[in-house]
Amino acid sequence: MxxxxxxxxxxxxxxxxxxxxxxxxxxxxxxxxxxxxxxxxxxPPEWLRRRLANTLTTLGRYPSAAHDLDAREAVAARHGRIADEVLLLAGGAEGFAMLPRLAPTSAALIHPSFTEPDLALREAGIPVTQVILAPPYRLDTAAVPDDADLVVLGNPTNPTSVLHPVESILGLRRPGRIVVVDEAFADAVPGEPETLSSFALPDVLVLRSLTKTWSLAGLRCGYLLGPPDLLDRLRVGRAHWPLGTLQIEAIAACSEPGAxxxxxxxxxxxxxxxxxxxxxxxxxxxxxxxxxxxxxxxxxxxxxxxxxxxxxxxxxxxxxxxxxxxxxxxxxxxxxxxxxxxxxxxxxxxxxx
Missing domain, CATH: 3.90.1150.10 (Aspartate Aminotransferase, domain 1)
Incomplete structure (x- = not known):
């Protein structure tokens, strides 16, 4: 529908x-x-609390480009990417708030799903089509309007708990279209079998959140993975020092092999x-x-x-x-x-x- x-x-x-x-x-x-x-x-786990506590002594200094790069390199290594394909976020919601900067002419949101991207696009004056999936909520690529140049979906999807196959999501790709995959809960799926986080594609953005698994909802930590040109477009108009030192340190810590x-x-x-x-x-x-x-x-x-x-x-x-x-x-x-x-x-x- x-x-x-x-x-x-x-x-x-x-x-x-x-x-x-x-x-x-x-x-x-x-x-x-x-x-x-x-x-x-x-x-958060004790080791993460301790690491963040040890960072408190540096709060007299502004967040540095070197610290940001270290965290992006940790994220990139975790997903088999390069640092230029990583954009650190103050929580996944910030990534959704950035989507209007891609200037889509028509966006399609796969629902039922997390509503924040829907709201962000609509408040920016971008026409939105809600593609409503019927139970059992499996992705139907044919239901997405051909003229949609931005498509957003969750995987696994909140609140249906459905995990869409990679092949189905890749079937959404079209010339001139950007596909955004919200993988906020992907690390809660053993083996992350349907993740697109390691796919370096020119038209796919993957959003990750660290607040759920690591109990960091109050700190707001996440990141986007995607081609550098799209990430550059999302940066436009962003405030200087968009993340604090504790957020950057948490992202780095939660991306390391032990974590x-x-x-x-x-x-x-x-x-x-x-x-x-x-x-x-x-x-x-x-x-x-x-x-x-x-x-x-x-x-x-x-x-x-x-x-x-x-x-x-x-x-x-x-x-x-x-x-x-x-x-x-x-x-x-x-x-x-x-x-x-x-x-x-x-x-x-x-x-x-």
Whole structure:
């Protein structure tokens, strides 16, 4: 299904803008059992905390070009690229905010998916077509309008947990078109089998976030991978010193071989926890979107608003689904958690039915 939206400034409703701007963190308050946010936890690993603490003594100096280059080289080595193909970001959201600088004439957003790029493009006055995928949410390249010169999709996709094959994504390429792949959760998939991060293509940009796996949501760390000419276009108008020293150091640290190996171990644990969680939800009679490959699951319940209200009253936060284009109020996204937390979630959900 296609949904073409005029993006002239002021042409879309405030409530729709608010839905696109909604993120799971606003549904969580201190002390709640958090299934709404996909960050691995509240605290980065001890070795990363120590490394960042050791960097505090340098904060009297401005971030340096040499430090930025060191971090870009670490990222490049991690993905088999060169440093000129890396652009460091203050979180993945900054990368989406840059997309209007590519000056597309017509953008296609594959939904249901993360809404920040949709909002950024529309607020910049760029016409947007929402390509709505039906369950099981597999990519249909033929559904993308031929005139779209910018296509954005997630892999694995938030909130559906779908992992699209590389071949399908490459099938989106057309002369004059740029394809942007949001791989914010790719490092949570064992072996990263469908990543495009190592593909040096002239028309493909890959966005990565480090905030989820490494519990760095408050620090805002990420990067873009792509051809230098496209990255140069994205830099235009960017503030001087766009990242602080701690952000640059965190990106470098999380890209080194030891950290990559640790992330792979975490991905294996997430897979095990997800399989257990899926089995528990299915045994309890709940509808789970499958197959699932990310650190979250998409559920469909009988009365989503009532369910969210009941869970909140019981100290449990889940992510509402109706702010994602193509989903409705009976959809919920839940982060993958351990058996004890899932048992508490299911017990509360069964009280609603």
């Amino acid at each position: 296609l949904r073409r939206i005029s993006a002239a400034v002021g042409s879309f409703l405030v409530d729709e803008t608010e839905r696109l701007r909604h993120h799971g963190d606003v549904d969580v308050t201190a002390g709640m059992l958090d299934f709404a946010v996909n960050v691995a936890g509240l605290t 990559v190996a640790e992330a792979a171990e975490r991905a294996d644990r997430i897979t095990i926890d997800r399989e257990v969680m899926v089995a528990m939800l299915l045994d309890a009679g709940f509808d789970v979107a499958l197959p699932a490959n990310a650190p979250f699951l998409l559920l469909r319940v009988g009365d989503g608003e009532l369910m969210r209200k009941h869970l909140r009253e019981n100290g449990i936060a889940v992510r509402r689904g109706d702010t994602f284009p193509g989903l409705g109020p009976d959809h919920l996204r839940v982060a993958v958690r351990g058996r004890h937390e899932v048992d508490r979630l299911i017990t509360a959900m069964k009280e609603v039915g």
